[in-house]
Amino acid sequence: MPAIARLIAFVLSLWFVVAAAGAQQKVLIPERLERATVTDDKGATNWAEWKADKCPNCSGTGKVKCTVCERFGDDADKCPDCKRVESRETVCRMCAGTGELPDPLLKVGCPGCVGAAFLLCTVCAGGGRLKINGAKNWSACPACRGDGAWKCGACAGKRLVEPAALKPAMKDASVKDLAKAQAVADQALKELAALTPTGGQKARKDIKALVKTFDTAGGVFPPLKRLGKPFEDYMGKIAAGSNFQGSEENEAETIAAVKQSAEYYLKHQKRMLELAHKRAEANAALPPEPKK
Numbered sequence: 001m002p003a004i005a006r007l008i009a010f011v012l013s014l015w016f017v018v019a020a021a022g023a024q025q026k027v028l029i030p031e032r033l034e035r036a037t038v039t040d041d042k043g044a045t046n047w048a049e050w051k052a053d054k055c056p057n058c059s060g061t062g063k064v065k066c067t068v069c070e071r072f073g074d075d076a077d078k079c080p081d082c083k084r085v086e087s088r089e090t091v092c093r094m095c096a097g098t099g100e101l102p103d104p105l106l107k108v109g110c111p112g113c114v115g116a117a118f119l120l121c122t123v124c125a126g127g128g129r130l131k132i133n134g135a136k137n138w139s140a141c142p143a144c145r146g147d148g149a150w151k152c153g154a155c156a157g158k159r160l161v162e163p164a165a166l167k168p169a170m171k172d173a174s175v176k177d178l179a180k181a182q183a184v185a186d187q188a189l190k191e192l193a194a195l196t197p198t199g200g201q202k203a204r205k206d207i208k209a210l211v212k213t214f215d216t217a218g219g220v221f222p223p224l225k226r227l228g229k230p231f232e233d234y235m236g237k238i239a240a241g242s243n244f245q246g247s248e249e250n251e252a253e254t255i256a257a258v259k260q261s262a263e264y265y266l267k268h269q270k271r272m273l274e275l276a277h278k279r280a281e282a283n284a285a286l287p288p289e290p291k292k
Helices: 003-012 175-193 200-217 222-241 247-284
Strands: 015-020 023-028 037-039 045-047 063-065 089-091 118-120 149-151
Antiparallel strands (some): 015 023, 063 089
8 A cells, every 4th residue: 555545544544423413523533542752861751742733634724614504505695614605614623723633631622512613403404494384485493593503502612622620630630530530431431322312202301311421420521511501402492393304303313413422522531531541650650769
């Protein structure tokens, strides 16, 4: 295989597509994240200075083609992502528009929107309008009232959020504190994996289960704590489309999308906690410095 082909294959192996509540986007595979370290003259392992790589999703431009409105008709004049600008380009979610990958010890994609900055209205697919009961003319979507989406409450539209709340911070935390945080992430991921979202009358039970997981894990992961109430509000608005055909399936898929977004955040954090734990253990095993 030519060198360039191997490079492309390697880069592609580092990401996958997540069906976030802001429509599908490419994200880095959390289990394969790495963070360079250096060893000082005393044998201690320290984090290397972060040298940001060019974002592989946007090739460093900070812009990508909009995936939200690619199926809209030519007469559409609204899109919650690209705003229907002539180029149909929007902010890259992987790098939050900077063109460079953020330091994974400090920043991670939001558990609600994975960098979209909004939660998409799945009743109208973001278009803000519908043709109801075979009508010839468009009507405003009953869920979003024509907006197509809502600002993400977990990140307040900032796209990237903070890591686990540890003191000292994750990069310098103790073996004990890192292990406790890992246990919280593992339990939350276990609870999320056990949930198979449904719509209709059973949707409320699933929503409550997710919010409970978010609140419990939120003691260590504040962005999850901030997601609970906005998620409930979001699903309440999506329920405005319950009279439409296929609404139960749509509700289930919407809940599943938020669940997947939260899982991505937790898997990212679990990986970084593992790397930080490995570093902390190595340093804890060093012989004590001789007394002067």
